[in-house]
Amino acid sequence: MQLRRLDQELEKLKSMLLEMSVLVEAAVSSSITALVEQDRNLAEEVLRTEKRVNQMELAIDHHAISLLALQQTMASDLRLITSSLKINTQLERMGDLGATIAREARDLMDEPIVEPRIDIPRIASLVQSMMRGALDSYVARDAEVAAGVLAADDAVDRLRTSFVTELSSFMQREPGKIRQALRLLTVVGSLERIADHSTNIAEDVLFYVRGVDVRHRVETPANFDTPAK
């Protein structure tokens, strides 16, 4: 196999991951629209997408592992491949969470919209911008964009905390609507997890681009020895 061929296969790995990310991004976005606009068809469409995302995850893992088997990879190729394996896992989970939101949207289809539901698009829009940033940083190998994603995670946590405080007052005022409120809590919890996955992707991108592991903000992976070459 020529080196050029390996480069082509690495490009293909990236474009497979990109194709999957476009699908997942659309699923999350549609799930929120389905919830806010009570659009049943859109919720069903998201649930159909889930299977396609699952198949893509398998195909991407398969492709990545077959590239490792070629054993013609340099350090930077290895970082690209192992980061792609990790990002693939994150994307599949994000797709699952989009489906979770779509299921809640479906179950809330005929219920009157209560006040806390109005706050959800604001949280969703921040989470979606993190998601987009994480994937853009992967495609463009852009460490600065990836670092911006990490910075946004705290804002999502704050929005979620204030949402839960408001929701718990709402439930005290309207005990008859507690079931609906719990469904909205699941939606916001899913959005928070999508934000966490975006953060994880941004960390993987920083590792891939810079060769530096920014997770857990420690300098050296202490206490374990690493093998001699």
Next chain:
Amino acid sequence: MQLRRLDQELEKLKSMLLEMSVLVEAAVSSSITALVEQDRNLAEEVLRTEKRVNQMELAIDHHAISLLALQQTMASDLRLITSSLKINTQLERMGDLGATIAREARDLMDEPIVEPRIDIPRIASLVQSMMRGALDSYVARDAEVAAGVLAADDAVDRLRTSFVTELSSFMQREPGKIRQALRLLTVVGSLERIADHSTNIAEDVLFYVRGVDVRHRVETPANFDTPAK
């Protein structure tokens, strides 16, 4: 590097992952005890463990990637290494979830125990047995034990659904205790996610042992081409 040396390094990868799993298992178990027995010291101990788990994650990734760089790996080694990378990510998340439970336990330290808290150990004990099964199956390369973990996931989902139903009636009866109830919901949600991660590990073990991808229960990773050797 001799082949025997590679085997030693692969054994070391497994034992690093095992060491981490022992720590994570203890953290999850202690977080539940801290919650049920209102043990503040134990909750603090779990929160201290989190940092150690994070460092182990970095060290294991580092070791696994350095083994890939040796480029003397056969297909079954590759499956072991890539599965270990995935299991590593799952374990770190489980450690985070143990810390989440410990934080809720700390915040509920001085509150009188309410009825739904009593159900939590039953759910926890099932989840912990899944976790143990997943890790045992990795150590023993035992596909049967791994398959048993997959089968238990539905039971956890059922327990969680009935917990949420009971909890929502409880909140309607006792609106003054809604905040406490929401904390318990976070605990049970965390346990459910630990069960999900256990399932993911069991799937990775099946891939590693059998070379067959059982995720999403499809036969072939359709629609994408894979590179020719």
